[in-house]
Each structure stands twice: as structure tokens, then as C-alpha cells.
Amino acid sequence: xxxxxxxxxxxxxxxxxxxxxxxxxxxxxxxxxxxxxxxxxxxxxxxxxxxxxxxxxxxxxxxxxxxxxxxxxxxxxxxxxxxxxxxxxxxxxxxxxxxxxxxxxxxxxxxxxxxxxxxxxxxxxxxxxxxxxxxxxxxxxxxxxxxxxxxxxxxxxxxxxxxxxxx
Numbered sequence: 001x002x003x004x005x006x007x008x009x010x011x012x013x014x015x016x017x018x019x020x021x022x023x024x025x026x027x028x029x030x031x032x033x034x035x036x037x038x039x040x041x042x043x044x045x046x047x048x049x050x051x052x053x054x055x056x057x058x059x060x061x062x063x064x065x066x067x068x069x070x071x072x073x074x075x076x077x078x079x080x081x082x083x084x085x086x087x088x089x090x091x092x093x094x095x096x097x098x099x100x101x102x103x104x105x106x107x108x109x110x111x112x113x114x115x116x117x118x119x120x121x122x123x124x125x126x127x128x129x130x131x132x133x134x135x136x137x138x139x140x141x142x143x144x145x146x147x148x149x150x151x152x153x154x155x156x157x158x159x160x161x162x163x164x165x166x167x
Contacts (some may be wrong), residue, residue, distance in 0.1 A: 024077040051146040059111035061144040082135025107141045124150045
């Protein structure tokens, strides 16, 4: 059941939804297929789905369900009741305490180190910004939005040479 719109991006929107069977709250990302094709983002979308589905870390968003219609792709993830770090900073002030900063930094470093590891698929996360850092009910972070991530980047390959991310 669609409850409300949480946000929107270049390729789609994110909605708060309630699962009819388990009554749980989830965030559902809805991507328009024609927009993905037009902007040559098929590989990036496949990478995002892979990272969401195949990685497992307490500070990374996980895919719960995925499905599609003729025109749209749907990625369903856990809903983070704390919102994102951007709105948290805007609501509570632009400065965090040293303790909270250390806590958040440790969780982000843990998530990114996992992504860089073989277990995480040798993934480079390339869109770190407060809007992509979610906060759960206990105050822990979860990194989200893997559309710009790059997989299988190892020391023996050429790495990532493209310029991507948000201004």
C-alpha cells in the first residue's frame, strides 16, 4: 500500500509503503525504464540492484523485494525512520558533537571498507553525500543509493576513471 512520497531523484521516486502481508513499512524506489535507457544508465541500475541484493552489512541498505512492470522497476528496501543525514543536519543544526561524528564516521568507514573488500564485490561507492546516508530507529547509519557505484574494481584493474557524483 502506497503511503507517501519520501523523495525523488533523476530517474525516479521513493515512496513509503506498507506490505499487505506482514504490515511492515518499507521504502520503495520506483525507476522509469525509458529514462534509464535514454540516459544510458542500464549498467548503473544493474549495479545498484546487485549491490542491494548481494551485499550484507549492517550499515548498508538491503534489497527486500524487486519486481517490474512494463514501464517501471521497483526496488523495495527497509524504511529508515530517522530519515537522512541531510535533513537531520538541517533540523538539528549543522554541527554534530565530536562523539556523534566519530560514531557516524566509524559506521561509514565500516560500510565503505566492506564494499571495497572481496566480500562486498570490490565495489567503489561514488556518491557519498548526506542525502544518501540514512538513519535507523536506533541512530545507526545505512548507506544507500548505489546507482553510481562501480563493481569489480581491484588493484590489478585500471580502477574507475570517470567523473561521477553530485555537484
